[in-house]
Amino acid sequence: MIKPVQFILFCKIYRTQLMQNINSYIQLEQELTAKEREEMIAFSDHFLQFIIKQHDSEVPDNLTNQLQLFIQVHWQQATGPFLNKFRAIFEQSTLRLLFDQKHPQIEPLFMFLSNSMVSLMQQYYVSLDQSSEHTALDVSSLEQMDEILIRASSAEELPSILEELKAIFQFKRCIFYVYIPWKNEFKGMFGDQLEIVQNIKGKLTADFPIFSLKQPLYLREPHPYIEDEMIEKFNLSSMIFIPVADENQLYGWLELDQKGEFFPYSQMQLDTLALVGKRLGLLLSRKPTTSHLEKHSELNDKEHSVIYLIAEGYSNKEIASILFLSEFTVRDYVQRLLSKLQAKNRTHLVSEAFKRGIL
Known part of the structure; x- marks a missing residue:
């Protein structure tokens, strides 16, 4: 043999x-x-x-x-x-x-x-x-999540909701990866070590099968589905992936883990988290409030272009080349965007843009 x-x-x-x-x-x-x-x-x-x-x-x-x-x-x-x-x-x-x-x-x-x-x-x-x-659910945890989601008014509250989700289900880390349908890509958006998270992106190909999931997945070990660089940066061990979707609309995925510690799982836990993913998808499907729409309308076409390119990880010099602007003009646009979205830096800017429905 x-x-x-x-x-x-x-x-x-x-x-x-x-x-x-x-x-x-x-x-x-x-x-x-x-x-x-x-x-x-x-x-x-x-x-x-x-x-x-x-x-x-x-x-x-x-x-x-x-x-x-x-x-x-x-x-x-x-x-x-x-x-x-x-x-x-x-x-x-x-x-x-x-x-x-x-x-x-x-x-x-x-x-x-x-x-x-x-x-x-x-x-x-x-x-x-x-x-x-397995048809049983963790009803108590699900009810706690329902109360939080009922109180939430928009996707702007997603980062704080994920923090509460992490506490309810007793995970040490929760990362949200957003799905970008027009490019068929995924990108890190919220979670611990935010700057590292927001630098993670890739195409939905066979190299990243976990980002094509339509159901929860438990990985006992990250190999071979997770890149070695990500495993090292986040000290990954066991993890759970949950799709966040509403009907036929996919918004992204949650990744939950214990920061390098192995943990077992139960089917009840996966089934409960699957429902949480659907409820989060319902939250993300809500239209922005009128006040948010008014704020978005304050951004002109060039500002929208700049913020999209910032989200893709481009530098000011690269953005200037793509948009046929001077680097100084791009810098002015970035400063204006930081002011309008009340963001502290580029990472915070991308986070705010997503929460407000701009991205």
């Missing part, structure tokens, strides 16, 4: 050829619609990236726990029939590649893959059973 690292390296070396085979087999599946083919290709690519990423962290003796994590991340997309079809295509594609390459370890590599696929299916059905068994 081969070791996991051997299979991981095989996937890493032959990733391109493997995806070509997978794509070919998917196109041969006549019963799949065009959309289902696209979903299967994307799912296969995510799975392959997931396997390859295991090589960047400590390679475990088996991949069972990691496969459970993969299922958690892709729960919305995965169904029994979908996974069975995926398994058949992935195994066929791998076997074809092994024979084409005249690989010396055809049988052990294929057996390892087959066992991993069995484990993947088992993890799916275990998760399915758990989701149907």
Whole structure:
């Protein structure tokens, strides 16, 4: 029997050829619609990236726990029939590649893959059973959050609400990442170590699958889904991610943790936090008050452009180049914005702009 690292390296070396085979087999599946083919290709690519990423962290003796994590991340997309079809295509594609390459370890590599696929299916059905068994909620904590949200008048109060959420659910850290739909990006907005948080941003790609979640996710260990730089900066260990959404509108995600300390979780806790995420989404969906709208109208087009670019992390010199202004003019705009939004610095300015619905 081969070791996991051997299979991981095989996937890493032959990733391109493997995806070509997978794509070919998917196109041969006549019963799949065009959309289902696209979903299967994307799912296969995510799975392959997931396997390859295991090589960047400590390679475990088996991949069972990691496969459970993969299922958690892709729960919305995965169904029994979908996974069975995926398994058949992935195994066929791998076997074809092994024979084409005249690989010396055809049988052990294929057996390892087959066992991993069995484990993947088992993890799916275990998760399915758990989701149907656990219906209890932490009613007391949920009622406390409801009282806070009822008192809240607008998204402007989100930072203080997150502080209260942190206390109610007994977490040491809570970070809010905002979703930017027109760029399909995420960006850190509120939380501990604010300047570091607001420098975190990225595209919603397979490299950041946790930022594509539509349900809560518990990570026992941050590898391999969290970048090493973030793990080091925030001293990350176990964490929980919660999507913040209202109906079909995604606003962002909450990240909750104990500042480097491992902690277990319960399904009741995740289900309760999922409802909190929906309630926060409802809060963010509220229209700004008239007074806020009047304040926003005081910003002219250039000021709006400057504040958007500041939020993206551009310097005054870079903003001047983009907007065809002098650096001195940009500096004046920044000072004017700080005054209008009563902000102390650029970081505070971005925070205020988001709270007031400008960003």
